[in-house]
Amino acid sequence: MARNPPSLRIISECFIQPYDVVTNSQQSKQPFYLTPWDLVYIHPRFYVQRGLLFAKPPQPHDHFMKTLLDKLKLSLSLALVHFFPLAGRLKSIKNQNPLSYSFYVDCNDSPGAKFVYGELDNTTISDILSETDVSESMLQSFFDDDRTVDTDLDATSLLTVHVTEVVDGVFIGCGMSHFLADGNSFWHFFNVWSEIFQAQDQAAGSTTTTTTTTSISISRPPVLDRWFPDGHGPLINLPSTPFHDLGHHHDDNGHDHGYDSTKICGAPKFRVRTFHFSLQVIAKLKAKANSEGKTSEISSFQSLSALVWRCITRVRCLQPHQPTTCLIPVNTRSKLNPPLSQDYFGNSVGITVAVTTAGELVGENGLGLAAWKLHQAVVNYNDKAVRKRLDAWLESPMFLNPQDGGLDPHWVMINGSAKFNTFGNEFGMGKALSFLLARNTATSGKIMAHSGREEGSVDLEVCLPPDTMFDLESDQEFMEAASRC
Structure with a gap:
């Protein structure tokens, strides 16, 4: 007998800012410019979404998930101090004569990275791992969305963390806009987030160290300086035509150039x-x-x-x-x-x-x-x-x-x-x-x-x-x- 599709229940959503944003470095207050390598991927569906499935402890305490979520949020906030563009928003500049657009990431005017917590009812680790082909509906439950239709690029979180609880496990999923990071940068961030989480646990359990959660150093700080080909940057002007189908950009007559969902359904x-x-x-x-x-x-x-x-x-x-x-x-x-x-x-x-x-x-x-x-x-x-x-x-x-x-x-x-x-x-x-x-x-x-x-x-x-x-x-x-x- 076929198993019914899993039912995801969203319990909470919030936004995470870099820890103590007031004291962030001067660099974090400047625009994060996009290079040609980045601009190739300006499209809502180019969203790098990866995650890991963990088993809960054999006998988790009553406040296990609350404690885990609090630690994940704090370590994420600390990681964003180093990777602050991920807490920003894409911004565009419309240029005239000739008409063109320039893009950059605003690291200040943003609510931060999105953090979602949900439960997948009546689903176990065995249900997930025993499937020969993991179903689309199951996978969609683990990530914020599929970025397929009706998405405004300038309103999209550049980083979304989706924590999904199942009966005996926890899935930690991470989605990142591809125009901001490739696979190397995605895993660099994920590794640093994990490193901070583990250091946070060690600092909390130590009776001799004076290290605080806010002073945790990382082994591989990201290099955020931009690289451009000789003679180009930091802003690159691009023709308007390619952007007519990216999200809901309107032309001068007010016409909406959104997605045609039939292209996806077919x-x-x-x-x-x-x-x-x-x-x-x-x-x-x-x-x-x-x-x-x-x-x-x-x-x-x-x-x-x-x-x-x-x-x-x-x-x-x-x-x-x-x-x-x-x-x-x-x-x-x-x-x-x-x-x-x-x-x-x-x-x-x-x-x-x-x-x-x-x-x-x-x-x-x-x-x-x-x-x-x-x-x-x-x-x-x-x-x-x-x-x-x-x-x-x-x-x-x-x-x-x-x-x-x-x-x-x-x-x-x-x-x-x-x-x-x-x-x-x-x-x-x-x-x-x-x-x-x-x-x-x-x-x-x-x-x-x-x-x-x-x-x-x-x-x-x-x-x-x-x-x-x-x-x-x-x-x-x-x-x-x-x-x-």
Whole structure:
């Protein structure tokens, strides 16, 4: 008998400001300007939503949730002192002759980051983890909203924390506007928030330390200085046309350019499954890829990505001459010369592209060919390539729109990174049991990668049409490497 959809009950909502906003640094009172990397993602549906599921203590005390929520709010407020743009609001400047817009984040004129607490009635950890495919309705219960329709960008919280209580567990979800942060910056914030929470607990339980909750230092302060290509910034003027479908911007005649919800309702349905790859399996894939490619330069992640690209292409049953593309976002902080700090807060991502034919990819060349092509794409994306891409964008700005779907039906795009510290985040309940993310931009061939619960392992969330997913689950090469989550 099918289980009824979970019923979420919102118990409280509030806004969290950086701790002691009156004494914040002078930098926090200045506009936080958006770079070309940031502006690409100005769209309400580009909202990075991730979270962790924790088990409650075996015998939680009567005030367990109240105590947890108070600690989460205080540690969040302390974290926002360092990441104060997350408590701000997007602002725009309308320029005339010619008509254009400029965007920045106002860190002062804002109620703060949004904090939501709710209960998911009659739902247990087992109900969540036992599902082969976690349902859309379940996932939506864990996050504030899906940012799909009728959203004003200038009224949107740039950071929303959604704490959901289930019978025997707690899900801590975090949503962040993508134009403000990439995956590297998202997890940097999440890690610091966890670090402050744990230090707060240690300070409260110590009888010898003089450390107070307001003086907790952090191991990796974010670098908030903005980076712009030579000759540009801090405000970048952009043509008005691309913004007519972003939220509810009105033109000079008062016409509302909001979303057409039928575009979303008419989207094809997908299945999404998470597959687990152990440290030992990944080591074997790396050894095989390097052996077949007659090299030692191919990385573990490139080898795993090559396996996924090769197997998905095979089950799509493409003709041998048909082209297939694999896209992998690359952290460009280390690609620039001089490099940016890995603690640079904002977006610093480029897209590498590897292209071949289906016949070449799934033929006798094996894993080595696909992995070497991915390796070359990453290596060739150097300082010169990064700056060339940014210069071209500034000449003719183009804006990503998740409603457009994939670039083509034969692509594979592997987002995320196994390098992010996902399961190292703790909030007084031990190590998380599971990681979940919202699916507000589901597209065939889109894959989300993150570190697994066991050290060195990787989990891949794969999105495909149902028939293609069935075939992938039956693909011998893929399933010999993957275990099901």
